[in-house]
Every structure is written in C-alpha cells, then in structure tokens.
Amino acid sequence: MTRNTQSCYFEASFALLNFESITLAQTFQLFCCWRLDLTRKKNSVAVACLLGMVWGLFASSKTLAASLVAGGKPEAVIVASQDESSRFAAGELRRYLETFTGVKLDVLTPAEARQRPANLAWVLVGGPQSNDLVRAASEKRLVSFDNLKADGFILQTIQLEDRQALVVGGNDEASTMYAVYDLLERYGATFLLTGDILPEKVSSLELRAFNVRSEPAFPRRGLFVSFIYPNRSVMSVPEEKQFIDQMVKMKMNYLVIFQFPYEPWLKYAYHGETKWMGDVAGKESGYDQWSRDFGSYKTTGIIGEEHFKAAGVYPRLEPPEFQHIENNEDAFTAAKSYLQETIAYAVKRKIKVWMAIDVTSAAPNLARYTTRTLALPFHPIFGTFICPNNPVSWELNELQVKALAENYPQAEGYFLSLAEAYPVCNQTKKDRDFYLGLRSLYPDEPQARTAFTVDIVQDNDTLLDSNSGSVYVIQKLMEAKNRIAPNAAIGILGLGRLYMAPYVDKMFPKNVPFTDMESSGVWTPGGVPMQMFGGMGSRENTLSNRIDDDGGMLGMQFNVNLYYRDQVLEGGLKYGLAGFDSQMNRARGTEPNTKYMAEGEWNPHLTPDEFYRDYTLRIFGEQAAPKVLHAFQVLEKHEEYLGWGAAANFGCCGPPRELDIAYQYSKQPDLFDGPRIKGWRTFISKSHDNIALFTGSIKMLREALADMQSAQPSAARRSQPYLAFLINRTEAYILHLETLIEWNQAYIDFDNAFQSKDQGVEQAVFVQQLDASLNKFHDAQAKAKVTAEKWSQLVDHPSDLGVLYRIDTFMVSGTDITVELMQNVDNFYHGRDYVKPVDFDKVYVTWPVLSTTPWQASEDTPPQ
Numbered sequence: 001m002t003r004n005t006q007s008c009y010f011e012a013s014f015a016l017l018n019f020e021s022i023t024l025a026q027t028f029q030l031f032c033c034w035r036l037d038l039t040r041k042k043n044s045v046a047v048a049c050l051l052g053m054v055w056g057l058f059a060s061s062k063t064l065a066a067s068l069v070a071g072g073k074p075e076a077v078i079v080a081s082q083d084e085s086s087r088f089a090a091g092e093l094r095r096y097l098e099t100f101t102g103v104k105l106d107v108l109t110p111a112e113a114r115q116r117p118a119n120l121a122w123v124l125v126g127g128p129q130s131n132d133l134v135r136a137a138s139e140k141r142l143v144s145f146d147n148l149k150a151d152g153f154i155l156q157t158i159q160l161e162d163r164q165a166l167v168v169g170g171n172d173e174a175s176t177m178y179a180v181y182d183l184l185e186r187y188g189a190t191f192l193l194t195g196d197i198l199p200e201k202v203s204s205l206e207l208r209a210f211n212v213r214s215e216p217a218f219p220r221r222g223l224f225v226s227f228i229y230p231n232r233s234v235m236s237v238p239e240e241k242q243f244i245d246q247m248v249k250m251k252m253n254y255l256v257i258f259q260f261p262y263e264p265w266l267k268y269a270y271h272g273e274t275k276w277m278g279d280v281a282g283k284e285s286g287y288d289q290w291s292r293d294f295g296s297y298k299t300t301g302i303i304g305e306e307h308f309k310a311a312g313v314y315p316r317l318e319p320p321e322f323q324h325i326e327n328n329e330d331a332f333t334a335a336k337s338y339l340q341e342t343i344a345y346a347v348k349r350k351i352k353v354w355m356a357i358d359v360t361s362a363a364p365n366l367a368r369y370t371t372r373t374l375a376l377p378f379h380p381i382f383g384t385f386i387c388p389n390n391p392v393s394w395e396l397n398e399l400q401v402k403a404l405a406e407n408y409p410q411a412e413g414y415f416l417s418l419a420e421a422y423p424v425c426n427q428t429k430k431d432r433d434f435y436l437g438l439r440s441l442y443p444d445e446p447q448a449r450t451a452f453t454v455d456i457v458q459d460n461d462t463l464l465d466s467n468s469g470s471v472y473v474i475q476k477l478m479e480a481k482n483r484i485a486p487n488a489a490i491g492i493l494g495l496g497r498l499y500m501a502p503y504v505d506k507m508f509p510k511n512v513p514f515t516d517m518e519s520s521g522v523w524t525p526g527g528v529p530m531q532m533f534g535g536m537g538s539r540e541n542t543l544s545n546r547i548d549d550d551g552g553m554l555g556m557q558f559n560v561n562l563y564y565r566d567q568v569l570e571g572g573l574k575y576g577l578a579g580f581d582s583q584m585n586r587a588r589g590t591e592p593n594t595k596y597m598a599e600g601e602w603n604p605h606l607t608p609d610e611f612y613r614d615y616t617l618r619i620f621g622e623q624a625a626p627k628v629l630h631a632f633q634v635l636e637k638h639e640e641y642l643g644w645g646a647a648a649n650f651g652c653c654g655p656p657r658e659l660d661i662a663y664q665y666s667k668q669p670d671l672f673d674g675p676r677i678k679g680w681r682t683f684i685s686k687s688h689d690n691i692a693l694f695t696g697s698i699k700m701l702r703e704a705l706a707d708m709q710s711a712q713p714s715a716a717r718r719s720q721p722y723l724a725f726l727i728n729r730t731e732a733y734i735l736h737l738e739t740l741i742e743w744n745q746a747y748i749d750f751d752n753a754f755q756s757k758d759q760g761v762e763q764a765v766f767v768q769q770l771d772a773s774l775n776k777f778h779d780a781q782a783k784a785k786v787t788a789e790k791w792s793q794l795v796d797h798p799s800d801l802g803v804l805y806r807i808d809t810f811m812v813s814g815t816d817i818t819v820e821l822m823q824n825v826d827n828f829y830h831g832r833d834y835v836k837p838v839d840f841d842k843v844y845v846t847w848p849v850l851s852t853t854p855w856q857a858s859e860d861t862p863p864q
Contacts, residue, residue: 066119066121066163066164066206066207067121067204067205067206067207068097068101068105068121068123068205068206068207069097069101069103069105069202069203069204069205070203070204071203071204072101072102072103072203072204073103074103074104074105074106074120075119075120075121075207076105076120076121076122076123076207077105077106077107077108077113077116077120077121077122077123078090078093078094078105078106078107078108078123078125079107079108079109079110079113079122079123079124079125079131079133080107080108080109080124080125080126080130080131081109081110081126081130081131081132082109083130085130085173085176085177086125086126086130086131086173086176087107088177089125089126089173089176089177089179089180090107090125090180091107092177092180092181092184093123093125093168093180093183093184094107096184096189096198097184097187097205099198099201100187100188100189100198100199100201100202100205101201101202101203101204101205102201102203105123110131110132110133111132113133114161118162118163120163121163121164121165121166121207122160122163122164122165122166123165123166123168124137124160124165124166124167124168124169125168125169125176125179125180126168126169126176127145127154127169127170127171127172127175127176128145128171129171129172130169130173130176131169133160133161133165134167134169136160136161137158137160137165137167140160142156142158142159142160143156143158143167145169145170145171148170148171148175148213148215149215149216150171150172150175150216150219151170151172151174151175151178151215151216151219151251151253152170152171152175152213152214152215152216153168153169153170153175153176153178153179153182153212153214154167154168154169154170154179154212154213154214155167155168155179155182155183155186155210155211155212155214156210156211156212156213157207157208157209157210157211164207166183166207166210168180168183173350174253174350177248177349177350178214178248178251179214181248181249181250181251182212182214182251183210186208186210187199187205188618190615190618190619191246191249191250192246192250192591192594192595193243193246193247193250193584193587193590193591193594193595194246194587194588194591194797195246195797196249197619197718197719197722198718199718200716200717200718214602215602216251216601216602217569217573217601217602217603217604218572218573218577218578218579218580218601218604219578219579220253220254220352220540220542220578220579220580220581221251221252221253221254221579221580221597221598221601222247222252222253222254222255222256222351222352222579222580222581222582223247223252223254223255223256223547223581223582223583223584223594224256224258224356224517224544224581224582224583224584225255225256225257225258225583225584226257226258226259227259227263227265227288227289228260228263228288228289228290229289229550229553229585229586229652229802230285230289230317230801230802230805230806231553231585231586231587231798231799231802231803232585232586232587232798232799232802233285233286233288233289233317233318233319233802234311234313234317234318234319234798234801234802235319235798236311236312236319236320236321236798237319237321237338237341237342239798240338240342240345241342241345243587244342244345244346244349244351245349247349247351248349248350248351250594250595250598251598251601251602252351252598252601253350253351253352254351254352254354254542254579254580254581255346255351255352255353255354255581256353256354256355256356256415256493256515256544256581257339257343257353257354257355257356258356258357258415258417258493259288259355259356259357260280260358260361260382260383261275261357261358261361261362261363261383261400262275262277262279262280262281262287262363262364262378262383263277263281263287263288263335264277264286264287264288264328264331264332264334264335265288265335265336265339265407266357266400266403266404266407267332267336267403267407268399268400268402268403269399270366270369270395270396270399271369273365273366274328275363275365275366276328276363276364276365276366277328277331277363278328279291279364279365279377279378280364280378280379280380280381280383282297283325283326283327283331284296284297284298284316284317284318285297285316285317285318286316286318286319286322286325286331286334286335287325287328287331287335288318288335289317290380290381290653291380291845292380292654292844292845293380293654293655293843293844293845294654294806294809294843295805295808295809295810295813295842295843296842297316297317297318297805298315298316298317299313299314299315299316299317299805300314300315302805302808302812303785303788303789303792303804303807303808303812304788304791304792304795304801304804304808307792307795307800307801307804308801308805311798311801313798313801317801317802317805319338321334321337321338322334322335322338336407339408340407340408340410343408343410343411344410347410352412353410353411353412354411354412354413354414354415354491354581355404355408355411355413355414355415356414356415356416356417356493357400357401357404357414357415357416357417358382358383358417358419358420359397359400359416359417359470359473359474359477360385360386360388360417360418360419360423360469360470360473361379361382361383361384361385361386361419361423362383362384362386362393362396362397363383363384364377364378364383364384366396367383367384367385367386367396368384369392369396370386370387370390370392370393370396371386371387371390371392371393371425371427372384372385372386372387372425373385373386373387373423373424373425373426373427374421374423379421381653382420382421385419385421385423387425387431387469388425388434388469388470388472388473388476389425389430389431389434389469389472393473394473394476394477394480397416397473397476397477398477398480398484401414401416401477401480401481401484401485401488401490402484402485404485404488405484405485405487405488412489413488413489413490413491413513414485414488414489414490414491415490415491415492415493415513415515416474416477416490416491416492416493417492417493417494417495418467418470418471418474418492418493418494418495418497418500419466419467419469419470420495420496421466422457422462422463422466422467423466423469424462424465424466424469425469426465435465435468435469438465438468438469438472439464439465439468441468441503441507442464442467442468442503445464445467445499445503446460448499448500448502448532449463449499451499451524451526451527451528451529452496452498452499452523452524453523453524453525454522454523454524454525454646455496455522455523456496456523467497467500471500471503471504471507474492474508475507475508477490478490478508478512489513490512491512491513491514491515492504492508492512492513492514492515493514493515493516494514494515494516494517495516495517496516496517496518496522496523497516498516498518498528498529498532498533499529499532501514501516501532501533501535501536501541502532502535504536505535505536505537505539510537510538510539512539513539513540513541513542513578514536514539514540514541514542515541515542515543515544515581516541516543516544517543517544517545517546517583518543518544518545518566519545519546519549519562519566519644520562520565520566520644521546521549521559521562521643521644521645521646522546522549522644522645522646527565527566527567528543528566528567528568528571530543530566530567530568530571530572530574530575531571531575533571533572533575533576533577534574534575534576540578541576541577541578542577542578542579542580542581543568543572543577543579543580543581544580544581544582544583545563545566545568545580545582545583545597546559546582546583546645547559547582547583547584547585547586547590547593547594547597548584548585548586548589548590548593549644549645550585550645550651550652550653551645551646551647551648551649551650551651551652552642552645552647552648552649552650552651553585553586553650553651553652553803553806554649554650554732554733554736554803554806554807555589555649555650555729555733555736556589556590556635556726556729556730556733557589557590557593557639557645558592558593558632558635558636558638558639559590559593559636559639559644560592560593560596560608560611560612560636561608561636561639561640562639562640562644563593563596563597563600564607564608568580568597568600569597569600569601569604569605569606570604570605572604573604579601580597580601582594582597585652585799586799586802586803587797587799588725588796588797588799588800589729589799592611592612592615592632595611595615596608596611599611608636612629612632612633613625613629615632616628616629616632619716619718619719619722620711620715620716620719620723621714621715621716621719623714623715624711624712624714624715624716624719624723627707627708627710627711628707628708628711628715628723630704630707631703631704631705631707631708631711631726632704634700634703634704634707635700635701635704637700638697638700638701638704641696641697641700642693642697647693649690649694649736649737649740650736650806650810655810655814655843655844656740656810656811656814657683657686658740658743658744658747658814658818659810659814659817659818659843661677661679661680661683661747662814662817662818662821662822663840663843663844664677664679665677665680665821666821666838666840671821671825672825672828672829672834674754674757674758675750675751675754680751683747684747684748684751687744687745687747687748688744688748690740690741690744691741691744691745691748694737694738694740694741695741697737698734698737698738701730701733701734701737702734704730705727705730705731705734708723708726708727708730709727711723712727721796724794725794725796728790728791728793728794729791729794731790732787732790732791735783735786735787735790736787736807736811738783739780739783739784739787739811739815740780742776742779742780742783743777743780743815743818745776746773746774746776746777746779746780746822747773749769749772749773749776750770750773750774750776750777750822752769752773753766753769753770753772753773754766756769763829766829767829767830770825770826770829771826773822774819774822774823774826777815777818777819777822778819780815780818781815781816781818781819784807784811784812784814784815785812787807787811788804788807788808788811788812791803791804791807792804809842809843810843813842813843814843816839816842817838817839817840817842817843820836820837820838820839821838823836824836824838
C-alpha cells in the first residue's frame, strides 16, 4: 500500500476498533479506502477491509456515535471536579465549544453527571487524581495514564457506565489544560501567539473517536522576551496576560524575561545612592527604551495616531500603566507592580518564568563607583560596562541578584548573562595580569569557535579576555549566592556563545542551567553546531533560536526553513536539550515561526513542508491552501535571500543608514561643496548593492502577494482577517523597500551631480542634476508616508504599534529631514535661502557626548 492508503486505513480502522463510537462518515471513509486501494492493486488487505466495513455498518446501525451538539441542542455535558484548575479547563472547553456551535454545555461534577439522562455523552476533563469518573475508567482499564511524561495528556473515546465518554486530561493541572486546547484544535481551532482562528459556526458537532496519547519531546517549551524594543514594551498588563494565555494554548510552559541594568524593573542602592534612570533610557519611554536617536517617543501628531490613542499608548510610547510616570520613583513603582502581576499570572497558568540580567554592565550612575570600559559615560544600548576584577563590580551585581530574588520570588530562577558585546578592561598592568591569569583556563578556545565567523570580535585576545572576564564575574556571584539569595536557582545565559559550553561545563556545577542564543543567520553561517550541547552531561541546556531577527523589524519573517537547516529540533533531541526559549521581538508577523516551534517541541521530526501544508489547510481551507502555501514558500526563500536578517533594512538599534549619512553630512563644515565625509564613498557603493538587493526582494514579495490576493475569493471565512493582514504587510514591505530604493538612488544622483561638478561640467548641467536628485529625495519622502499609511490601515496587535512608531520616526521624519538638508544644498545653487533649520532633533539626541576612552576610577574611594 502507498503511504496515503496506509494512513487512510489507519484512521478509519481505528473507528472500527472503537465501534461503539463509529459514525457513518467514518464507515464511508473506510469504503473509500477500500476503493482507493483496489484501484491500485487488488490484495487481501483490501478484502479484509471490506469485511471490516460490513461489520462497521452493522455496529453503526446498532449504536451511532454520540454527539456533543446536534441540531443546535446539547447532547453532552462536561464533567470536572470542583478545584480551580479543573473548572478553568472545563470552562475553556465550554467557552470554545459554545463559540463553535452557539450551544453552551453544562459543566457538572461527576456526581451530578451521573444523575443526567443516559443519552447525554460525557466529556471527562482531568486525570485520575482529579476526576472520579476518569479514575473509574482507569481502574476498569478503559484508559491508561501510566508512565505518561510530564505535560503529556490523553484524548480517548470510551464507553463508561453505558454512556459514550471522551477523556480529556493528564496527570496534573498543566497537562489537562494542554489536553483541552489540543482537543479544540482537532475540532478546527488554530491557536496562534497573536490570537485565535476559529472554525465557522455549526449546528452539530459529533463526538469523534479519539485514541491520542501525546507527550512533549522537550520539557521546556517557550520564549525569550525583553522590553527594550517598542514592539513589546508598549504592552499593557492585560495584553501580557493575553500573550501568556496564547502561550498556554500552544502548550508552551517557559518564559525568559531579559532586562538591562538601567531599566526600571529593579531598584537598589549602593553607598546610599539609588540607581538613577534618565540617561540610557528616558521618561518618555517608561525608562525602558533607548534614548539616543529614537525620536521623542511621543505618539501625538504622527500617522496612525488614533491606534496609539485607542490602545492607551498615548501620548507617550509606553504602556497605559506607565503613562503617568514623571520620575524614577514613579517608574520603579509602576514597573514592579507590572512585572509582579505578569509573573504571577504566568505562574498561575503553569508557565515557569526565569529572569535574566546582564552582569557585565551597570546603571551609569552606580558604575562610576567602579572601573569602567568602552563607551563612557555609557554605551547607548548596554549601559556602562564594568571591570570584572574590581570588587565594587561584584557588589553591584550582588545588589542586582538580591533585588531580583526579593522583588520577583515567583520566578523559578535567574539567568546571569555573558556580555553580548566584548568589553575588556585593559587599562593598567593589574588589568592585563588579571586576564593573562585566566587564559590558561580556556585551552583550545580558538578551535572551539571555528564555526563562529560573523558578529564576533576578530581579535583573539579581546574575545578570550572578554569571555573569561564575564565568566569570572558570574563565578564571584555564585560564591556569594548563599549569602545574598540562598534559595535562588541561578543559570548562565549566552548570546552567540555556544563555543563557551565546554568551559562553562567545567567551571560550574551541573545544577546550573545553561541557555544560549544561536542562529546561522547571525553567528554561524555554516549551521549551528548543535553537537556542542551534547558534551555537557546532565546539565539542563536550552537553546534560544530567533523567532525574528532584529535586522529586519518591519517585514514579516518566515524562518521555519532556517530552524530546520540549523537542526534546531532534531539536533536538540539528539543532543539532549531540555528545550527552547525562542527569542521573540514581534509576535505579529511571525506567527508561523512560533507555531512551528510550538508544534515541533512535541513533534521534533516535523518538516517545514509538513508544517506549512497543515498550517495553510487548517487556516485557509482546501481551495485556498495551495496558493497560500506557495506564497509562504516564496516568503521563506525571501528570508534566505536576505540572509535571514544579515541584509538589514529596518534594524533594531538605531536609525537607517540612509538617515545616518545625512546626519553625518550635515556636520561637514562646508556641505555646499559636496560630500567629503568619511564613509561617503563606501555608503554610495553600498547603495548600488542595496538597490539591486531590494529590487530582487520586491520581485519575490510581489510573487507572494499575487498568490495571496488570488487566494482571497476562495479562502475560508475564518481566515479572511489573517489573510488581509498578510496582504497588507506584504504591500507595506514592498512600499518600504521602494522607499529605500528611491532614497538610495537619490544619494547616488546627488553624488553624481557633484562628481560632474568636480569634472568641470557646465554649472547649468550640474544644477539640473542636483535638482533631479532633490526630486528623488522628494519621491522617497512621499513613498515613506504611503508606507506608514498602508501599515496604519491594519493595526490589531501591540507589536504593530512599535513598528508603526519607528516607520513614523525613521522613515517619515527621516526622509523629511533629508529633504530639508538637501533642499538647503539645492537652494545654495539657486540663490535662495540655504540656512533653513534642519530638524535632526526629531530623531537624534545630542547629549551626552560619549567617549570611547576608558576612565580609571579609584578602586579604594568612591567619588564624592
């Protein structure tokens, strides 16, 4: 038999084995299987199948399967115990089934259910420990929960006490929730991180024959998030709770929350001085987004203003709970309440939460008590890097960890992060001796990182000294743990540091977990060396693969092929990973990525093709699925074409290059003589490359767009809002890339004009070329506004607001500013006003002036 025929027989034959619940439809399916097989080859299996079908008809004529709902009337009751968790799971099942059918099923205790008429089927929610009827079925060996893995669950149709019954549960509260949500997906729901896609309402719903025993392949299944990006930092507490609810529906149970030391989530003091905020991050963003070069964080007077106002993210780009803050104390109070409530809700929903902090940097005002390095007084992203060999640095970190444990005790544990950048304190002989003394602990380190060739410092000494210093700081914290946080679980977190795994394993006890963020789209172009996890024995290891790369934070990202290429799931299974905390910046626009990971954490051999075929069929319906499938396949190829984020076109951490070059050019002493700034020629060369690259992108995006648009008429009604979103975001992405092409071409034309001038062309010809380049800048300006307007047409999730703010700031205001600058240059050659103010302050913050020269603080006496 072929695979299709085997599958057909398997599904239908199972109904025969459970003939009390067989339906005529299932019997007909078996008949179709027989016909399908006979057309290929007459064989004994087909004959046996026919005989079985006859028996199935006989059985079904005696006892047709029960229904949950028939003709708009309830034909079943939901049975659960009175404990809070069981009632919640039963309530969720009732709520969704009512949405599916318009009929509300009663939720009863086992004793109450036995009093109802025998023609009502039972949906038994819970396991043997929580539901008396499930325990009775288990004792009669009608269902078995024996040796079920943690979080594993059962969906099984049985006959109990002369009734049809469906067992929906596991051995604990979490597994029963997963059973309920899994059942609902089998009845047509699709749970995504951004919401539910539910089937069309029906008047009847059969009680199907289930025999499902489902167990996770990985005990930890979840996400890694932070608040530093506006895509998440604008979420209200109710939206955080909804986010957690969606995680649970996708059977996730793990959340890592990362924070930088200058954010408001922790309050502590050193020498009586409280951590101060307002430098790296400002009040207008709730003190948790970067101040430098990200605009005003005001949401008034911008395209899409109404969406921010409706979400309560108004008049500032911060959650409703932060809109009132005016000072540090307000922020500390609001942040603590916000995060405590969020964590408590996650724990209630059986999600284990770990907090993560960077121990290589500190809040700038407290960092001045120790020795510091790299950008001073602070790095605009990381805060102030502190030196690992200074005891004051250890004290500052102890304060952080103690504050974590005291303020967020419901967290399961706390990760200490190795430096993402590569800070080294190499200012004195004492510093140099310190690092030299650590090098012998890292033999063969260069060989360990041979796969790591991108986004990594190339100087071997700097790399080794930075990593060894980070590990040393964590070791010092571990030594102090019993004194500062004796009950806290501590782990180690890396970002592109898998090559450090052998050394971490040697230096820390096995009960210290290790998690690391990896992607061949960032650090290891040849693929993630998953085997490096395999040498750590019994240590709990998790991988943070990237749901979306932060180099392309406007376009939707389709990275399922990347995960398969990196052997994330199968490699994780092979090398003993405990699971995943996948990094996610934007929930909206990355739904296939999170859904693939959620399903793959239960089925690690899931291929991209299998996933996308099921995903498109269940959401968009049989008629539209092939077209949407092809669109998704094109979009996957598009991500690979862009290097999975390597070809940044809307980055995380600052204005686009097209705006930055204008800002640098504006500082040139005589900008009217043409651009002479450092990096200009490289910029122009790269502009040619980008035009070609983005032109190729647009071609692929238009191919995917055409498929999605042609699928619209035949797509299932349930999928229309999602399909409209996919179309809108693809259109907006095309407009964005067209804006960048116009912007880059304008610079090329501007440069060509001055090149011609230098070569002695007539003044009139030069001015004509200059005018033409200005028109190109105007074209980019107009296209940027259209992009923002297109995006603003469909905003239905908080992460949409973060992107829209950046479109307004970097693209709309950015092209406005560029036009103002270039208009002045053009005016100079027309004898018009050429000193009009150019408002770079719309985006750029000029204070403070950062130094890259480390300053040596006294190690003995704190500054006054």
